[in-house]
Amino acid sequence: MSKMTLHEKLAYQFPYDVELKFPAYIWQTWKWTPAHGEFNFRDQEASWTEQHPGFIHEVLTDQVAAHLLRLLYASVPEVLEAYDALPLPVLKADLFRYLILLARGGIYSDIDTYAIRSAVEWIPASVPRTAVGLVVGIEADPDRPDWKEWYSRRIQFCQWTIQAKPGHPVLREVVVRITEEALRRKRAGTLEAVVDKNVIEFTGPALWTDILFDYFNDGRYFDMAESAGRIDWQNFTGMEESKRVGDVVVLPITSFSPGVQQMGAKDYDDPMAFVKHDFEGPNHPWAAKRLSLRGNATSSRTPHLTARTIGTLTRSISQGPAEPPLLLNTVPEHFASVVSQFGDRPALICRSPTTSADTLPGVSVPASLETNLSYEALDLASNALAHSLRSLGVEKGDRVAVSLGNNPEFAALTYAIFKLGAILVPLNPGFNVKQVTAALNHLDVELLIIGAITDLAYKPCRGRSNLPLLQGLVPDLESGRVEAPEIPTLKRIVVVDNSASHPLSGFPPLSSLRSLTPFSSLITDLAGVRRSSAAAGLVTPDSPLSPSDTINIQFTSGTTSHPKAAMLSHTGILNNGALIAHRMGLTPADLIVCPPPLFHCFGCILGYMATATSGAGILFPSPAFDPLAALRMAADHRATGLHGVATMFVAMFEILHHHPEWLPPGAGAALPTHLKKGIAAGSSVPESLMRKVYEVLGLRGLVICYGMTETSPVSAMTAPGDPFEKRTQSVGRVMPHTKVKIVDPLDRSRVLPVGERGELAAAGYLVMKGYWGDEERTAEVRKVERDAEGREEVWLYSGDEASMDEDGYVEITGRIKDLIIRGGENIHPLEIENCLFQHPLVAEVSVVGVPDERYGECVGAFVIVHEGVVPEGGEGAEAEGAQVLTRESVREWVRTHLSSHLVPKHVWFVDKYPKTASGKIQKFKLKDTAKKLLEEEA
Numbered sequence: 001m002s003k004m005t006l007h008e009k010l011a012y013q014f015p016y017d018v019e020l021k022f023p024a025y026i027w028q029t030w031k032w033t034p035a036h037g038e039f040n041f042r043d044q045e046a047s048w049t050e051q052h053p054g055f056i057h058e059v060l061t062d063q064v065a066a067h068l069l070r071l072l073y074a075s076v077p078e079v080l081e082a083y084d085a086l087p088l089p090v091l092k093a094d095l096f097r098y099l100i101l102l103a104r105g106g107i108y109s110d111i112d113t114y115a116i117r118s119a120v121e122w123i124p125a126s127v128p129r130t131a132v133g134l135v136v137g138i139e140a141d142p143d144r145p146d147w148k149e150w151y152s153r154r155i156q157f158c159q160w161t162i163q164a165k166p167g168h169p170v171l172r173e174v175v176v177r178i179t180e181e182a183l184r185r186k187r188a189g190t191l192e193a194v195v196d197k198n199v200i201e202f203t204g205p206a207l208w209t210d211i212l213f214d215y216f217n218d219g220r221y222f223d224m225a226e227s228a229g230r231i232d233w234q235n236f237t238g239m240e241e242s243k244r245v246g247d248v249v250v251l252p253i254t255s256f257s258p259g260v261q262q263m264g265a266k267d268y269d270d271p272m273a274f275v276k277h278d279f280e281g282p283n284h285p286w287a288a289k290r291l292s293l294r295g296n297a298t299s300s301r302t303p304h305l306t307a308r309t310i311g312t313l314t315r316s317i318s319q320g321p322a323e324p325p326l327l328l329n330t331v332p333e334h335f336a337s338v339v340s341q342f343g344d345r346p347a348l349i350c351r352s353p354t355t356s357a358d359t360l361p362g363v364s365v366p367a368s369l370e371t372n373l374s375y376e377a378l379d380l381a382s383n384a385l386a387h388s389l390r391s392l393g394v395e396k397g398d399r400v401a402v403s404l405g406n407n408p409e410f411a412a413l414t415y416a417i418f419k420l421g422a423i424l425v426p427l428n429p430g431f432n433v434k435q436v437t438a439a440l441n442h443l444d445v446e447l448l449i450i451g452a453i454t455d456l457a458y459k460p461c462r463g464r465s466n467l468p469l470l471q472g473l474v475p476d477l478e479s480g481r482v483e484a485p486e487i488p489t490l491k492r493i494v495v496v497d498n499s500a501s502h503p504l505s506g507f508p509p510l511s512s513l514r515s516l517t518p519f520s521s522l523i524t525d526l527a528g529v530r531r532s533s534a535a536a537g538l539v540t541p542d543s544p545l546s547p548s549d550t551i552n553i554q555f556t557s558g559t560t561s562h563p564k565a566a567m568l569s570h571t572g573i574l575n576n577g578a579l580i581a582h583r584m585g586l587t588p589a590d591l592i593v594c595p596p597p598l599f600h601c602f603g604c605i606l607g608y609m610a611t612a613t614s615g616a617g618i619l620f621p622s623p624a625f626d627p628l629a630a631l632r633m634a635a636d637h638r639a640t641g642l643h644g645v646a647t648m649f650v651a652m653f654e655i656l657h658h659h660p661e662w663l664p665p666g667a668g669a670a671l672p673t674h675l676k677k678g679i680a681a682g683s684s685v686p687e688s689l690m691r692k693v694y695e696v697l698g699l700r701g702l703v704i705c706y707g708m709t710e711t712s713p714v715s716a717m718t719a720p721g722d723p724f725e726k727r728t729q730s731v732g733r734v735m736p737h738t739k740v741k742i743v744d745p746l747d748r749s750r751v752l753p754v755g756e757r758g759e760l761a762a763a764g765y766l767v768m769k770g771y772w773g774d775e776e777r778t779a780e781v782r783k784v785e786r787d788a789e790g791r792e793e794v795w796l797y798s799g800d801e802a803s804m805d806e807d808g809y810v811e812i813t814g815r816i817k818d819l820i821i822r823g824g825e826n827i828h829p830l831e832i833e834n835c836l837f838q839h840p841l842v843a844e845v846s847v848v849g850v851p852d853e854r855y856g857e858c859v860g861a862f863v864i865v866h867e868g869v870v871p872e873g874g875e876g877a878e879a880e881g882a883q884v885l886t887r888e889s890v891r892e893w894v895r896t897h898l899s900s901h902l903v904p905k906h907v908w909f910v911d912k913y914p915k916t917a918s919g920k921i922q923k924f925k926l927k928d929t930a931k932k933l934l935e936e937e938a
Contacts (some may be wrong), residue, residue: 006076006078006079006176006180007172007173007176007445009075009076009165010076010079010167010172010175010176011172013073013075013076014102014103014164014166014167014172015166015167015324015325016133016166016167016168016169016172016324017165017167017324017325018130018131018132018133018165018247019130019337020130020165020166020325021130022105022106022119022129022164022165022234023104023105023106023165023166024052024054024055024056025055025057025058025104025105025106025107026048026049026052026055026056026057026058026106026107026108026109026857027058027060027061027097027100027101027104027107027108027109027586028045028048028057028058028059028060028108028109028110028111029059029060029061029065029093029096029097029111030059030060030061030111031061031062031063033059033061034059037502041111041112042901043114044111044112044113044114044278045057045059045111047114047115047116048107048115049644050115051115051117051118051119052115052118052119053115055106059111059646062092065092065096065100066083068100069083069096069099069100070842072099072100072103072104073099073103074404076185078174078179079099079179080184080187081183082095082178082179082180082183082186083095083096083099085182085183085186085191086182086191086203087191087194088199088200090203091194091199091202091203091896094159094178094199094203094204095175095178095203096161097162097936098171098175098178099596101162101164101166101168101171101177102164102166102167102168102171102172102175103166104166105164105165105166105167106163106164106166107119107161107163107408108161108162108164109160109161109162109163110160110161110277112278113160113161113275113276113277113278114275114276114278115274115275116258116268116274116275116276117273117274119135119163119274121274122135122163122249122251122255122274123135123242123249124242124249126839127242127244127249128341129341130337130341130633131247131341132244132247132248132249132899133164133165133168133247133248134162134163134164134165134168134170134171134247134248134249135159135162135163135248135249135251135435135597136157136158136162136212136248136249136250136251137158137161137166137250137251137252137253137255137256137257137274137275138156138157138158138236138239138251138252138253138255138256138257139156139157139159139160139205139253139256139257140153140155140156140160140251140253140263141155141156141236141237141238141263142263142764143237143238143263152200152201152205152206152209153205153206153209153210153233154233154237155209155211155232155233155236155237156205156206157205157208157209157212157250158205158256158257158277159204159205159208160256160275160277161256161275161277164211168247169215169221169362169524170211170212170248173211173214173215174207174208174211174224175556176210176228176900177207178202178203178207181202187709189460202759213231213232214247215248216231216245216246216248217230217231218355219433219721220721221246222246226645229685231245232928236250237324239252240252240254240263240264240272241272245494251272251274252264252272253265254266254270254272254273255272255273255274255275256274256275256277257274257277258270258273259273259276266849272794279861283410286631289813318367322815322906323609324578324579324582324736325576326575326737326765327571327575327578327613327624328547328571328666329547329570329574329610330418330545330546330547330551330574331415331418331551331570331573331574332415332418332419332539332545332660333545333843334574334578334613335379335418335612338375338612338613338615339375339376339379340456341615342588342615343373343374343375343376343379344374344375344376344724345374345375345588345615345617346372346373346374346375346591346617347373347374347375347377347378347611347612347617347618347622348371348372348373348378348408348617348618349370349371349372349373349410349539349617349618349619349620349633349637350370350371350407350408350411350593350619350620351368351369351370351371351620351621351622351629352366352368352369352370352407352460352498352501352622352623352634353366353368353455353460353461353501353502353554353622353623353624353626353629354366354367354368354460354626354629355460355461355462355502358564359460359461359462360461360462360503360504363503363504364503365461365503366461366500366501366503371408371526371527372527373408373411373412373526373527375615377527377529378411378412378415378528378739378880379415380529381412381420381523381526381527381529382412382414382415382416382419383416383529383537383538383539384522384523384529385412385413385416385438385522385523386415386416386417386419386420386539387537387539388521388522388523388888389416389417389420389422389447389522390420392445392447392492392494392517393491393557393765394417394420394422394447395420395421395422395445395542396421396541396542396543396545397418397421397422397423397550398422398423398446398447399422399423399425399443399444399445399446400413400417400423400424400425400445400447400449401425401426401427401439401440401443401445401447401448401449402417402424402425402426402427402449402450403427403429403431403436403448403449403450403451403454403599404428404429404449404450404451404496404598404599404623405429405430405451405455405597405598405622405623405624406594406595406597406598406603406620406622406623406624407498407620407623408526408527409449409496409526409596410598411520411608411618411620412526413449414474414604414608415600416539418570419541419552420539420541420542421541421542421543421545421549423540423550423551423552423553424551424552424553425439425443425445425552425553425565426552426554426598426599426600426604427439427555427598427599428555428599428600428899429450429451429454429455429599429624430454430456430464430900430901431741431897431899431900432897432898433468433469433471433472433473434897435898436448436469436473437472437473437486437487439555439565440487440489440490441486441487442565442772442773443487443565443772443773444489445487445489445490445620446489446490446491446492447490447491447492447493447494448473448490448492448493448494449493449495449496449519450466450470450493450494450495450496451466451495451496451498451623452465452466452467452495452496452497452498452499452505452507452510453465453466453498453499453501453502453505453507454624455498455501455502455622455623455624456624457624457625457626457720458625458626458627458651459624460622460624460626460629461501461502461503462502463498463501463502463505463624463645465502465505465506465507466507467506467507467508470493470495470513470516473486473487473490473493474490474493474515476515477513477514477515477516478512478513478514479514479515480514480515481515482515483515492517493509493516493517494516494517494518494519494522495516495517495518495519496519496632497518497519497520497622501623506632535827542592543709544572545570547569547570547571547574548569548570548571548769549569549570550567550568550569550769551568551569551573552567552568552570552573552604553565553566553567553772554566554568554601554709556708556709556710556826556828557634564771564774564777565771565772565773566710566768566770566772567710567768567769567770567772568709568712568768568769569712569769571765572711572712572765572766572767572768573605573609573712574604574609574613574623575712575737575765576605576609576712576713576714576735576766576809577605577606577608577609577610577612577613578609578610578613578614579714579735579736579737580605580606580609580610580615580679580705580714580717580735581610581611581613581614581616582736583612583703583717583719583735584615584677584679584701584703584717584719584720585701585720586610586614586641586677587613587614587615587616588614588615588616589616589618589640590611590614590616590638590640590645590677591616591617591618591619591637591638591639591641591642592611592616592617592618592619592639592640592641592642592643592677592678593619593630593633593634593637593639593641593642593643594608594611594618594619594620595620595621595622595625595626595630595643595644595648596625596643596644596645596648596681596824597624597625600622600825601707601709601712601713602643602645602679602681602824603711604936605713605714605832606679606681606705606713606714607643607679619633619634619637619639621634622631625648625651627648627651627652627654627655627688628651628655628659628662628663630642630644631647631652631655631656631667631668631671632663632667634671634675635663635664635668635670635671636667636672638674639674640674640675640676640677641675641676641677641678641699641701642675642677642678642697642699643678643679643680643681643825644678644679644680645680645681645823645825646656646680646689646823646824646856647823647824647854647855647856648823648824649680649689649692649693649697650689650854652697653692653696656668656696666783671696671697671698672696672697672698673698674694674698675697675698675699675749675777676698676699676700676701677701677702677703677720678693678697678701678702678703679702679703679704679705680693680702680703680704680705681704681705681706681714681824687725687728687729688723690702690724690727690728699718700720702727703719703720703727703732704718704727704730704731704732705717705731705732705813706731706732706810707762707766708766708796708798708800709826710767710768710781710782710796711762711766711767711768712766712767712768713766714735714766715734715735715738715762715766716731716732716733716734716740716810717731717732717733717735717736718730718731718732718733719732719733719893722809724932726807729811729812730805730809730810730811731810731812732810733807733808733809733810734762734810735766736810737764737765737766738762738763738764738765738766739762739763739764739793740760740761740762740763740804740810741760741761741763741795742757742758742759742760742761742803742804743758743759743761743797744758744759745758745759745801745816748761748783748797753804754804754805754806755804755806756803757801757803757813757818758801758802758803759797759798759799759800759801759802760798760800760801760802760810760812761795761796761797761798761799762795762796762798763793763794763795763796767782767794767795767796768782768796770782780797781796781797781798781799782795782796782797783796785794798816799816799819800812800816800819801813801816806917818848818849818923819849820847820848820849820857820858820859821849821851821856821857822855822856822857822858822859822901823854823855823856824856825901827849827859827901827902829846829847829848829859830847831850831902832845832847832859832861832894832898832902832904833845833846834848835893835894835897835898835902836861836863836890836893838897839885839890839893840864840866840868841865841869841883841885841889842863842864842885842890843864843866843867843869844863844864844913845861845862845863845864846861846862846913846921846923846926847859847860847861847862847904848860848862848923848926848927848930849927850905850906850927850930850931850934851931851934852905858904858905858906859902859903859904859905859906860904860905860906860907860908860930861890861904861906861907861908862908862909862910862913862926862929862930863885863890863907863908863909863910864893864909864910864911864912864913865885865909868883869883869884869885870882870883870884870885871884871885871909872884872885872886872887872909873909874909885909887907890904890907891903891904891907905935906930906934908929908930908933913926914926
């Protein structure tokens with residue numbers, strides 16, 4: 001902390017989480033406690049206890065307050081120095097109220113105040129308490145021309161009563177300003193010159209008011225893109241009901257200043273009267289009047305909750321510098337809290353594929369169908385599905401494999417599986433029968449949920465029929481039994497019939513394939529489930545859920561021979577999604593279009609989990625990527641955000657440039673007016689592409705996420721407020737509750753200095769639990785180490801080459817593991833090499849990533865043929881009877897045995913490889929060779 005600014009120290013020491021409950025504390029200070037004989041505020045003090053049964057109510061003396069601050073602020077010595085240096089008791093009292101609320105939260109009220117009604121009533125019933133972190137009242141609202149002779153500000157917020165959650169940014173700012181100003185005056189020798197008339201500007205309501213208005217207009221905390229202008233006194237003058245600005249509720253003058261008989265304040269018995277400040281002392285006539293109100297104050301408070309309304313002055317909270325604390329519950333528990341707050345807001349909007357008539361000539365083109373689910377509807381649908389899955393035998397810990405595109409079935413299944421405590425295993429729908437078989441066997445999967453048709457990117461309504469794949473798994477699909485000789489654990493296959501969207505698929509009616517279970521038998525209508533339905537009742541897992549339970553298993557490399565299945569927990573996935581949402585500034589008002597697939601961490605965590613933890617809505621424009629569908633979805637719903645990898649954005653640019661007529665009239669020009677936010681993942685975005693994203697799509701809040709599946713996945717990320725060069729030349733800074741270090745790849749115990757390149761490693765809540773059934777490879781990357789204080793930490797070594805600058809920005813400079821990133825999708829060369837090694841004509845093969853204009857990288861294969869085999873174009877290839885290996889036959893072999901995206905774009909035949917003295921292939925030299933060959937071929 002010694003290198004942190006005062007702001008950073010306070011944010012680190014006292015993090016702010018708006019979703020926490022208001023702490024049940026009441027803090028007051030006076031020179032005596034209520035037990036002292038000369039304590040003259042018994043009625044006032046008692047009113048707070050009477051109105052707040054169960055609260056901890058403390059009246060602290062100056063001496064006790066000073067000791068308490070030394071305990072709370074021991075790690076921030078400059079605050080203690082400033083407090084001790086303040087020359088007047090009133091200054092110390094002012095600073096103490098901010099300090100105690102910053103550290104502990106609750107209610108601070110001056111000792112000469114009466115509680116008329118409980119703080120439970122201060123926030124209108126229409127406003128979720130998990131969306132408010134600060135409650136303030138108006139002290140002065142003068143409308144007289146000589147107001148400056150009486151008050152310091154045209155609207156003045158009172159400081160005699162404040163309710164707050166710990167760490168609120170306004171409290172942090174006021175503490176910083178007072179501390180820095182006090183220490184500046186101390187060094188200048190002018191601090192002792194402060195007199196009473198200066199207090200209001202130094203520590204009092206003038207400073208408090210200024211900081212609140214600064215907060216309301218601070219782009220670090222609020223989304224200012226659609227602001228109608230600066231929020232100032234005019235937005236609050238004359239108000240008679242509460243108004244909300246982001247996470248602050250402002251109460252009218254009647255609430256904390258009733259009975260002053262001026263400025264529109266009403267009397268003590270008004271429903272909006274909550275606190276009375278006794279300006280004249282304990283003998284004021286108010287004391288007698290209060291006694292007559294004590295009996296009915298409690299009985300009258302509840303009806304006023306539902307009668308009051310909240311004003312319309314709101315701003316959505318964007319990103320602030322304070323980092324939120326970890327969420328310590330499970331995904332279903334947190335989802336329930338989101339549903340309770342945002343149940344009527346859109347959670348999910350999905351569209352089925354459609355295409356133009358000329359794409360499928362002579363065929364009736366299906367219309368796109370849109371499914372809309374609010375958070376409440378998604379909750380009910382996932383409950384109904386969970387009950388159906390349980391009837392199929394799914395229990396906690398069971399692996400449920402799902403091979404679907406981005407559709408409402410997959411989205412609802414995700415939460416259904418989580419609620420049961422089962423483990424979601426998302427499979428790439430493009431997997432062939434060998435890959436699916438390997439994956440199911442590796443995890444002993446008993447239930448597979450798969451689409452009848454696999455949607456293909458860029459080819460809407462022209463998908464791949466999964467009938468051959470299903471026949472490969474279960475040879476007799478008509479027997480009514482699931483007998484899968486290659487997968488002995490498999491008990492049931494559920495099929496989502498999406499064949500209507502693919503008129504040429506030829507998939508037979510599911511009723512004729514009796515061994516398969518139609519998804520429609522689990523739930524007939526995802527959007528039609530009602531709360532009155534017994535099937536939509538609450539879901540209770542057969543044993544309690546724990547945040548450390550494995551919730552998701554993601555395959556991180558090939559599944560044909562040696563798969564790596566990363567086990568991710570509730571804690572990892574839930575917090576990663578929530579922290580991504582926090583850094584990019586997601587709010588419940590956002591609608592985010594998400595083309596990246598749900599079977600990948602991008603779609604399911606950066607997309608779906610980030611929106612679902614923030615109350616935002618996610619929009620899936622098509623089951624597989626279709627640039628036109630993505631643009632139409634964004635235009636039709638006036639979406640505020642759009643995710644994608646670089647190739648997706650390029651494809652959308654091509655449509656906007658060459659075929660704007662495919663969109664609704666004016667839609668292309670309107671996109672920049674409402675698109676603001678988004679994520680690009682996989683690597684940093686080149687400056688030229690970023691500028692085009694700004695200009696064409698308006699995504700000025702686009703952020704870059706870096707990570708790996710094994711870290712749930714994001715460990716570093718840019719922020720909307722980062723400098724432009726950092727957003728194009730780095731992957732941002734480390735995420736909250738995460739540690740990152742750059743180490744010597746040959747000696748991981750040696751942490752490298754700032755600026756040096758080495759292997760990136762990450763530690764924290766986000767590290768996977770390990771690879772399923774593979775302790776050896778888990779041990780290669782997941783290391784338990786001890787920190788400087790001897791505590792155990794689990795580090796995940798990425799294999800990526802990186803460097804970090806003095807400001808903490810991380811740059812990925814290479815891939816130690818030779819990972820290929822093709823259009824944002826990770827490809828492991830070893831998987832392709834293992835496949836080609838099995839080709840009868842291939843002796844050796846080495847696969848590397850080579851530059852590609854469209855995908856950033858593509859697959860290049862250097863092949864050595866067996867003796868006696870002639871490579872294409874080689875001497876003797878035309879001879880009769882020659883055994884020739886062609887480039888196309890190499891590609892076809894990979895296409896047959898693996899997925900199409902793994903097929904090498906470039907195949908070169910060589911006689912030998914550059915190798916080290918120990919015999920290892922020097923792949924970096926092969927990459928250089930590939931670049932030269934591409935230049936010669938151009």
